[in-house]
Amino acid sequence: MSVDSPGIIVERAFPAAARDALRDSQLRRNIGKATNTIRAKRKAVVAEMPDWQDLRDAGYAIKRDTLRHLDRHLLALEASVTAAGGTVHWARDGEEANRMVGDILAGHQAKEVLKIKSLTTDEIGLNGALSARGIEPIETDLAEVIVQKGHDRSSHILVPAIHRNRAEIREIFKRELPDTEHLTDEPRDLADAARRYLRQKFLTVPYAISGANFAVAETGSVAIFESEGNGRMCLTLPRVLISIMGIEKVIPRWADMSAFLQLLPRSSTAERMNPYNSVWSGTRAGEGPEEFHLVLLDNGRSDVLADEPARDTLNCIRCSACLNICPVYERTGGRAYGSTYPGPIGAILTPQMNAPPSPADSLPFASSLCGACYEVCPVKIDIPRILVHLRGKVVAARGAKTALDGEALVMAAMARVFENPRLYALAHKAAAIGQVPFIRDGAIKSLPGPLAGWTAMRDLTPIAKQSFREWWKARDR
C-alpha cells in the first residue's frame, strides 16, 4: 500500500498479508519482544491499582453515555471552543478534512507544517494530501520520523517503528538527516540526531497539526498525552495550530479526565503517567498559538454508531493494550492488518470503515476469540462479541451471494449428523477410517477439494480410532 493513501483502505485480505509477515523473522522477533515487554510492565502498573476494575467501569460508563448523546456533547464542545477563541470545523470525511486543513495552511502561504503523531491524520491520509498541495508535513515524534524518512508504514500504534532495529535507523538517519556522518547506532546518539534536526524546525516553522486524545465539552479543552516533548513544542511554539479529532473523542466534563488520566497511561505505555500531558483551551494572549482550529471528523464514525451491537467500538482511546496482549498480533505485527488500526481493535474498527465486499471483511476472522483483548481494554470494549457480530454480517452478506459455498454445505450436513445418534456413530467410524490417508505426523495438515480452506490456516487433530461411546461400552463389560 502506498504510504500516501488513506490508512484505512485495506488492499489485501489478512491471511495473505499475514503469510508474508510471518516469513519476516526479524519483524517477528521485534514485535514479540515489544509486546512481551510492554505487556509485563502493564500488568505490574495495573496490579498496583486496587480500584482498576472500578476505573474501567467508569471509563466504559463515561464513553457509553457520551456516545449515546453525542450530538449534544459535540454542540457543547463547539460552543466552548469558540468561546475560548478557537474555530471549529466539521468534516464529513477524510477528503473534506484534508481540504479544510490544506485551505487553512494555504491561506497562510505555508510551505511546511509540523506534526504530532496522530492516528486520525494517518487514517485520512493527510500527509499525502498536503504534499500534493506543495505543503510538506514534518513528523516530529521520533518513531514517526523513522517511519516517514524510511518511506515506510507504522507497525504498532504506540511504537510505530518497532519493526526497525538500530542499524536500520542509523542508515535512514545518515541518508535523510543533516550532520550525521559520524552517527553511531547507540539509541542515545540516534535520539540526539533527531533532536538537533527537529529543534531547528520547531524554532522556525510557524504551523502545526495535532490529533487529540480528549476534548472536554464543558470547558473547550483539548488534551494531548505524549512522552518526548515534541507535542509540547508543536502546541506552544507555532503561531497556528490545527487539531483534528474523531467525533468520538469528546468527553462531557473536566472531572471525567480523572478516569482517563489513570486508564490511558497505564494501558498504553504501561507507566503510572506518561511524561507530558498538555491541556489547552482555544487561544490565550501571550501564551501558545494565536490561531487555533479544531476539526471534528466523522469519516464513517456515525455508521459505527448506528450499528448498536458494534457501537462500543467508538469507546476506544487508542491505548494499544489489545495489540500487546493479542496472540495473533504478536506473530503477524501491525502491517498485516493493512490499516492504520491494527490488532484486535483494528479487526473490529477497520471493517466497519470499509464498505463490503472488501479485503477488510477478512479482519473479523483474524482472531482466536481468546478474549484477552477484552480483559485488558481500559474502556471495556467487548471485542470478541463485536468480532462475532461482524463475522455474522460478513457470512450473511456472502450467504446471499453464494448459497453453495463449501463450508456452508459441510456445516449443514454436520448439523444433520449431530442431531441423530445413529448417524453420528456411523459417521465417526467412516471418518476414522477415511481420514487415514491424510494424517501426517499425527495431524491432518491438508484436506482435499472444497475442504482445503479449513486446513489452509490450521492443522486438524485426527479423529480417535475408538469413540468415547465405544470406549464407555467396552469399559462396562
Next chain:
Amino acid sequence: MTSAKDTILGRIRQALVDVPETEAGPEAWRFRQRSTEDHSALLDRFTERARGYKVRVERATRAEAPARAARILAEAGLVRLALPADFPVDLAPEGFDLLRDDGLDNATIAACDGVLTTCACAIAETGTLVLDHGVGQGRRKLTLLPDYHLCFVEASAILGLVPEAVERMQPSVAAGRPLTFISGPSATSDIELNRVEGVHGPRTLVVVILDEAFPNETETH
C-alpha cells in the same frame, strides 16, 4: 446545500434513534477519589515515584531552598537561568545569570542553560508535577526549551491521587488556563524499546520540596 455540520449531526441522531430521549447518566464512580495516607507518607510516596522517573528530589525549608538549589545548579555547571517574570524573589538562587521572562523570544529561552519554576500541585501516586502556568510557573515554552528544569514544590501542594489534582485544577481549566502535567524528564522508547531521556524537552528534572517539617534532611538521588 446542507452543511457538513448538519449532515453529521443528522447522521448521529439517525444512528441513535434507539436511545430514549431521557435516560439516567452513568452511576457514581466507585474508584478512589481521596488518598487515605497521611501527609508525610504522601511526601515519601511522591519522592519515591518521581525518583522512579530519574528525577532528583530534595527537601528543604523555604529559607534554605535557594542555597540548596544554587548548589545543585552549580554542580551541574549551569550559568544562565530563565525565570518566570513573577517568580518568587525569595526563592531565586544567588550567583547565576538570571533572565526574567518579560516576553523573551524563543531563541533566547532556548539558549538558557536551565529554567526555575514553581508548580500548581503535584500527585504522589504518579510522581507528577502539575503546572497551570500561573504565578511562578511561566509560559508553557519556558519549561520546555531549556535542557534543565528545577521546580520548587510546596509540600502542602502534594496531593495523593490523580482525581484530587483534577479537582484542584478545575478552576484553572474553567478560567481557560493551559495545564502541563510533567512526570519525569522527556523520554522515548522508540528505538528497540530502549528508554532515552530528553528527546525534545528538558533532559534533567530536579524537584526541591519546600517542607518546614524536615528542615535538616538532605537527600540526593
